Amino acid sequence: MVSENTLVLSQGYQPLKVVSWQRAICMSYLRKVELIRAHPEQFIHTVDEVFPLPAVVRLVHHHRHAPLSIRFSRHHVYLRDAHTCQYCDEKFSEHVLTLDHVVPRAHGGKTTWDNVVTACGRCNRRKKNRTPHEARMPLRSMPRKPSWLPATARLGIRCVPEVWQDWLTGASATSNS
Numbered sequence: 001m002v003s004e005n006t007l008v009l010s011q012g013y014q015p016l017k018v019v020s021w022q023r024a025i026c027m028s029y030l031r032k033v034e035l036i037r038a039h040p041e042q043f044i045h046t047v048d049e050v051f052p053l054p055a056v057v058r059l060v061h062h063h064r065h066a067p068l069s070i071r072f073s074r075h076h077v078y079l080r081d082a083h084t085c086q087y088c089d090e091k092f093s094e095h096v097l098t099l100d101h102v103v104p105r106a107h108g109g110k111t112t113w114d115n116v117v118t119a120c121g122r123c124n125r126r127k128k129n130r131t132p133h134e135a136r137m138p139l140r141s142m143p144r145k146p147s148w149l150p151a152t153a154r155l156g157i158r159c160v161p162e163v164w165q166d167w168l169t170g171a172s173a174t175s176n177s
Contacts, residue, residue: 004039007164009058015167016059024054033057037163055163070146074099077116080146087123087137096120102143104129113145 006024008016019027025044027033028051038052070076077099084091086100100119103109106129117139119127127135 004042004053004055004161006054007056007167008033009036009056009167011059011062013058013167021053024057025051028054028057031060033059037166039163055161056167070148072111072113076146077113078118080113080143081118081141084118084140085120085123086117086140086143087119087127087132089140090120092118092120098124100124100127102139103131107131114143117143 004021005018006021008019008024008027010016021044024033028035034057035052035054036058037054037056039055042053044051044053075094078094078097082091083094083097085097097118098121099116100123101109101111102115102117105111109115123137127137132139
């Protein structure tokens, strides 16, 4: 049973979304997309035809983008802060990092883009229930809602198939974290 997904690109070859191969075949049949790259040596067999399994397709007609709204999540905060503790400026894996409220929740701080930063466990314990000023731990950068995220994060992709690498380049595309 085939379970491969298909990357959909805009007319300008920008990653838009990931769809099932079945949806990609339907879009191709309706002439909404053109096949850019197929999964190697994988085919869909019908009664009288054989189709390559689509890995990457491109929209034929212009697609108007909806305004990008970046959902608040732990993973997206880690990406925004480049997996770096905002107090000691050291890089850590997602398994070691924690989220810290700049204004502690005990003092009325909310869990929002503008009040949450990444922190290593050691710095988070040292800061305790205090503001960075009270703890004498200055922030490396002020938290804010990001205006963009890597395509892999926007599309919800953690592990990029090799056949998609040309369209999802950069550090996030080659890491599996």
